[in-house]
Amino acid sequence: MLGTVTAVTAAVGTGVLAGQGYRRVQDAATTAEARPVWFHVHPPHVSLWGARGPVSIDRSLVDRLSAGMRSESRPVLATAPPPRPVGPVQRTYAGLAALGRPSTRCLVGVSGPGGALMPWAAAGCGLLAREIPVLPAAAQVVSGTVVADPLPGWMVGTDGGGIPVTVNLPPGSTVVICGEGGPGLVETLPATGRCEGGDVTVVDGTGQRVDDLVSRWRDAWHPQSCRVVLAPSPTVPVGVYADVVVDVDVGELRCGHRVTGFRPLPLF
Known part of the structure; x- marks a missing residue:
């Protein structure tokens, strides 16, 4: 009898642990799905030379991005400084070309599976979207309109x-x-x-x-x-x-x- 009770207790304990493990996996999956995938968004150049004007990412354009991704959640807008140059050659170049660099980048965060469609949704809005590994530490989330500058020549x-x-x-x-x-x-x-x-x-x-x-x-x-x-x-x-x-x-x-x-x- 004692062995039977022990076996039942062990089975129940195993089931509890398995249930906890399943919940942890589900929680991790939910967290991963809720964590935004960030993109640098900018208007493309259409000619080899000459200036290209910026584009305002307003509520209407955000709605179009959501529709293009078939997503019910709205993208998050943020701004961040340009990436820091790495190595002496890039640092030298950045110093020489400093006057031509935009002061900020426009970043768009997308939650859920819509991130896979973001480059195509952006293209439908006349923009380019490039995924970045993480949100930069100096980034600031913005609730209003964000200006997306083209990349410098x-x-x-x-x-x-x-x-x-x-x-x-x-x-x-x-x-x-x-x-x-x-x-x-x-x-x-x-x-x-x-x-x-x-x-x-x-x-x-x-x-x-x-x-x-x-x-x-x-x-x-x-x-x-x-x-x-x-x-x-x-x-x-x-x-x-x-x-x-x-x-x-x-x-x-x-x-x-x-x-x-x-x-x-x-x-x-």
């Missing part, structure tokens, strides 16, 4: 008067970088706020066969991303169709028959 050098020479890197375009200084220039892309694999896709052709490079360039196409190609030679590889060629060693920016000279940035 990528500064590749300066002209004779010290004025920045920039390229906007619009989605769908291809920018080819030539010269030994190319890898160092490409290293500065994160300092502009651009996300590798999102806003830009770098196709490194150094040490690659031309056929392999062309294949990788084609595979990297995405309607929301600019392809930045590091050329293995001073000329554009045959089969890669460039909108802009930046020759860092010669100091030339070429677009069709238009050639703009520049002084390379002192990054090292």
Whole structure:
């Protein structure tokens, strides 16, 4: 009898522990679902040069984002400073291009499964949305309207008067970088706020066969991303169709028959 009671007690205890474990799993799942996934939202550039105005993220646009994600919960708006540069090259670039950088970023937090649809919902509103790992510590949640600034142009050098020479890197375009200084220039892309694999896709052709490079360039196409190609030679590889060629060693920016000279940035 004692053994039977002990067995029953053990079974009940096991059931209680199992129930507690199940509740913990459910609570964790609920917490994960309630925790927002954060996106940096900004208007895309539509041309290689020239200014692009900001976009106001107001209540109406937030409602459109919710509808695009098929979500009943409203996204959360926040602002945060631009990402801090990492390493000496990015810090040098950030100092040289400081005047062209926006002072804040527009962040949108999405709860639940709607986060998977956020990039497409944003595209339907004429915006780009890039997921960020965590909400920055300096971010501030905003209850009203937030202004989303476009990303700054990528500064590749300066002209004779010290004025920045920039390229906007619009989605769908291809920018080819030539010269030994190319890898160092490409290293500065994160300092502009651009996300590798999102806003830009770098196709490194150094040490690659031309056929392999062309294949990788084609595979990297995405309607929301600019392809930045590091050329293995001073000329554009045959089969890669460039909108802009930046020759860092010669100091030339070429677009069709238009050639703009520049002084390379002192990054090292």
